[in-house]
Structures are given as structure tokens and as C-alpha cells.
Amino acid sequence: MTVQSSDFSVRTPQREALVDITHEVAAIVTAAHVVNGTCVVYCPHTTAAIAVNENADPDVKRDLLYCLARLVPQLREFQHSEGNSDAHVKSSLVGPSLTFIVRNGRLLLGTWQGILFAEFDGPRTRTVQVLLQGE
Amino acid sequence: MTVQSSDFSVRTPQREALVDITHEVAAIVTAAHVVNGTCVVYCPHTTAAIAVNENADPDVKRDLLYCLARLVPQLREFQHSEGNSDAHVKSSLVGPSLTFIVRNGRLLLGTWQGILFAEFDGPRTRTVQVLLQGE
Amino acid sequence: MTVQSSDFSVRTPQREALVDITHEVAAIVTAAHVVNGTCVVYCPHTTAAIAVNENADPDVKRDLLYCLARLVPQLREFQHSEGNSDAHVKSSLVGPSLTFIVRNGRLLLGTWQGILFAEFDGPRTRTVQVLLQGE
Numbered sequence: 125m126t127v128q129s130s131d132f133s134v135r136t137p138q139r140e141a142l143v144d145i146t147h148e149v150a151a152i153v154t155a156a157h158v159v160n161g162t163c164v165v166y167c168p169h170t171t172a173a174i175a176v177n178e179n180a181d182p183d184v185k186r187d188l189l190y191c192l193a194r195l196v197p198q199l200r201e202f203q204h205s206e207g208n209s210d211a212h213v214k215s216s217l218v219g220p221s222l223t224f225i226v227r228n229g230r231l232l233l234g235t236w237q238g239i240l241f242a243e244f245d246g247p248r249t250r251t252v253q254v255l256l257q258g259e
Numbered sequence: 260m261t262v263q264s265s266d267f268s269v270r271t272p273q274r275e276a277l278v279d280i281t282h283e284v285a286a287i288v289t290a291a292h293v294v295n296g297t298c299v300v301y302c303p304h305t306t307a308a309i310a311v312n313e314n315a316d317p318d319v320k321r322d323l324l325y326c327l328a329r330l331v332p333q334l335r336e337f338q339h340s341e342g343n344s345d346a347h348v349k350s351s352l353v354g355p356s357l358t359f360i361v362r363n364g365r366l367l368l369g370t371w372q373g374i375l376f377a378e379f380d381g382p383r384t385r386t387v388q389v390l391l392q393g394e
Numbered sequence: 395m396t397v398q399s400s401d402f403s404v405r406t407p408q409r410e411a412l413v414d415i416t417h418e419v420a421a422i423v424t425a426a427h428v429v430n431g432t433c434v435v436y437c438p439h440t441t442a443a444i445a446v447n448e449n450a451d452p453d454v455k456r457d458l459l460y461c462l463a464r465l466v467p468q469l470r471e472f473q474h475s476e477g478n479s480d481a482h483v484k485s486s487l488v489g490p491s492l493t494f495i496v497r498n499g500r501l502l503l504g505t506w507q508g509i510l511f512a513e514f515d516g517p518r519t520r521t522v523q524v525l526l527q528g529e
Contacts, residue, residue, distance in 0.1 A: 125260045125395045127430040127529050129497050160262040162299055162392060164432055164493050168504030170448040176355045177347055178305040187337045187344035188351060195330060195465060202457045209457035212447055216458060216488055218351055220446045220507075223299050223358050223493050225390040227264050232388055234303030237355070253502055255432060255495040257392065257527065259262050260395045295397040297434055297525060311490045312482055313440040322472045322479035323486060330465060353486055358434050358493050360525040362399050367523055369438030372490070392527065394397050 128156045128256045136246035140193065142175065142185040143241040145252060146233070149224075152254050153231045161258010163224040163231060168253060171211035171245035173218035179238030192217070192244075211244035218242050226258055263291045263391045271381035275328065277310065277320040278376040280387060281368070284359075287389050288366045296393015298359040298366060303388060306346035306380035308353035314373030327352070327379075346379035353377050361393055398426045398526045406516035410463065412445065412455040413511040415522060416503070419494075422524050423501045431528015433494040433501060438523060441481035441515035443488035449508030462487070462514075481514035488512050496528055 130152045134143055145165075153163055167174050178184040192214050202209035222239070225232040233239070241252060265287045269278050280300075288298055302309050313319040327349050337344035357374075360367040368374070376387060400422045404413055415435075423433055437444050448454040462484050472479040492509070495502040503509070511522060 125529070127395075129430055129495065160264055160390075162297070162390060162432070164495055166493075166495050166502065168502070168507060170446070170454075170504065170506045175351045176305070177351050181339055181341075183337075183339040184305075184344065184347050187334075187339050188348050190336060191331060191334065191344070191348045194334070196461060199457075199461065199464070201460060202453075204451055204453040204457050206451075209454065209461070212454050213458050213461045216445045216447050219354055219489055219492070221492050221494065222354070222356050223301075224356065225264065225299055225301050225388055227390075232301065232303070234305065236305045237303060253495055255430075255497075257432060259260070260397075295399055295525075297432070297527060310486045311440070312486050316474055316476075318472075318474040319440075319479065319482050322469075322474050323483050325471060326466060326469065326479070326483045329469070354489055357489070357491050358436075359491065360399065360434055360436050360523055362525075367436065367438070369440065371440045372438060394395070 125259050130254045132252055134241045134250045136243035136248055138247050140189050141243045144238050145241045146238045149239050150231050156256045158226050158256045158258040159229050161226045163226050164255040165222050166253040167220045171215055173215045173242040174222045175218050175240040175242045176237050178236045208245045214244045260394050265389045267387055269376045269385045271378035271383055273382050275324050276378045279373050280376045281373045284374050285366050291391045293361050293391045293393040294364050296361045298361050299390040300357050301388040302355045306350055308350045308377040309357045310353050310375045310377045311372050313371045343380045349379045395529050400524045402522055404511045404520045406513035406518055408517055410459050411513045414508050415511045416508045419509050420501050423496055426526045428496050428526045428528040429499050431496045433496050434525040435492050436523040437490045441485055443485045443512040444492045445488050445510040445512045446507050448506045478515045484514045
């Protein structure tokens, strides 16, 4: 059994963006030589999140951001003085942590799935933390 | 320590459905002879998700699907040409992956909790991936 | 490799509340002497959830609860006879389980992150289940 910890940075291009990080995570899995186990992808920020969704058609990402912005607008009732409560709420709706399965040395993702860093208060340079555990 | 990987299929009955998969997951846990550890339940599809909620009263599942449909309707502003962006959004709100605790050889679920495969673009035959890790 | 299981109780003060449980979880991590691995925090209740968000300014928690209540009101179309379907829906939106990374013997949290027990149908005494796995 092995446990391996790793970080990488993501530069997000605008206030709200879904940045594909599949290749970064997959490269960490390959380098770790874990054959079977788990891969935790963790976002240490409170105005961002980790999502999985379709990567093939960019309209899916656009529609997802559009719908989240419609669900959680900048409400005038919000009291947090930084004015980014909408980003904090979206962060908790999408969630900061996802656990993936590693099988036969590869990240087990569905055909259309990509791992997305969900930025809700950018542009910023963000950190993604990864933990691999397995045999 | 042991790592065990497993799949099963779910046939979803209509476009939107919450299908109870508790027994399938619990059977995998029992067969794996893991005493203490984790059980990752993963959905490899971008228009479905894994949820946990009450199984006792079917009205809870009905109300959950009703509320999700109300929150994320088929918006005319959606641009994804397949016309199922609502399902993609719901998938990211509920999430593709949940990690359960295995204790004393059993899946640790609350009294009222069931594991639900959340279908948002069915009916389809779907796959659920499970990874057990522990001692 | 070690696997360690643990529980603690949370008393929630009102119907909807975000109770900081960071110290309870961090104390379990310290006591377990796991250096590198994962920490699963699990909510065995169907009207509550586990969240991560900013702990510094209490307005963030207030805005998060306000926004969730606005997104998921007590709809008259709900059929579940207990009258708490809003709490069941919020539970599935926020989610029952989060996996954290343990690195160098400490819970890896971002600067502003706290672990929050999200109560949607209190006040009650609730249970939180924790599983540590690592080396």
C-alpha cells in the first residue's frame, strides 16, 4: 500500500470558469504507480470547487455556469462585506472534494467525463491538492 | 490492507428517477470481507449522479426530483445541442462520487439513509463503479 | 497502514444552522497518528449534510443558509407528510460525505476553510462519523 500527496496550480481566466484539470490529475496518477486505489482531488478555497462534467462540447460548461449564476445571483440581501457570497454558495453546492477510483493504473472516468476546477471568484491562481492511496 | 474494485448495472425507468442501489452496494461490501475502511461509489456518467436520502417514504424521492426540476428547468438560454443541459447541471449539483464508511464489515448508513442512483436523462442502462479499501 | 473509526455528537441550535466541527475533526486526526492519508467525514442523517466554507466572517454562513432557504423553500407541492422535504433536498444538494487529505499528521484545509455540520431540520443532537485511513 502506498500514500502519495501532490499539489498543482491552476490559473483561472475570469471571475467564473470551469478549467479542465483532467490531464494534470491523470499525470499524477500515472507517476504514482498506484495500480488500484483512490485519488482524492481537493480544493482548498472557499469560492471555488471541484466538478465533473462533459468536456466534449464547451456549451455544457457554458450552460452549467449560466445556470449556477441564475440559481445564485448576487443578492442584495447578502451581508458578507467582500461581496462574493454568491461564490461561497456555489462552492458549497458543487463541493470542495471528489474521490475518483484508480483501476489498472488509470483514473477511472466515464467516456465523456472531465475533471473541472470550478472558479467562482477569479481570475486567480489556485491550488489543487491530490492524494493517491492504494496498492 | 485490501483494495477491491467492482461494477454493476442499473436500469433506470424514466427520464428522471432515483433508483435505490443500497442492496447492490451492501452486497459488494459483504462479499469483499473488508472489516474497516472506505467504499467509494462512483457514477461514470455526466447526466446522472450518486445521492443519499430517505428511502422509507417514496414521497421524499418524488419531492427531491420535483424540486430539482423546478430549480433547473430546461432553459431556452441553454446552448448545448443535445437539449439535456438541465441533466448536466443536476449531475454537478448532486455530484458523481460519494465515499461511505465500512465498519465491522458493514456499510455505515444512517437509519433512514439509502444510496440512490440519480438519473436525470434516462431511461438508460447505467454503470455504477465501486471501490473498497481497508483492512 | 492504519484504519481508524470514530464518532462524535453535535448539538444544533435551531432549525437551520452551520455548526463548525473543524476542531472535533482535527482532534481525531491528531489522536490517530496518521501521517499521510484520508479523513472521511460522514453525516448519517437525511436532513443534514457536511459542508466546507469560510469560518472567519459569520456573514458567509448566514448568507449560505439564506440562499439555500431561498433556493429550496417549503413548497406547497411537496407531498412528504413530515413537512421537511426542503431539508431533504438541501441535504442532497450539499451532500452527506466529504473526504479530506491528511498530510504530515494534519488535516489539509485551506486558510479560510472550516468544516461545517449543516443542519436543515433541527434543533437536534446529531452524530458525525469519521474514518481515517493512511500510514
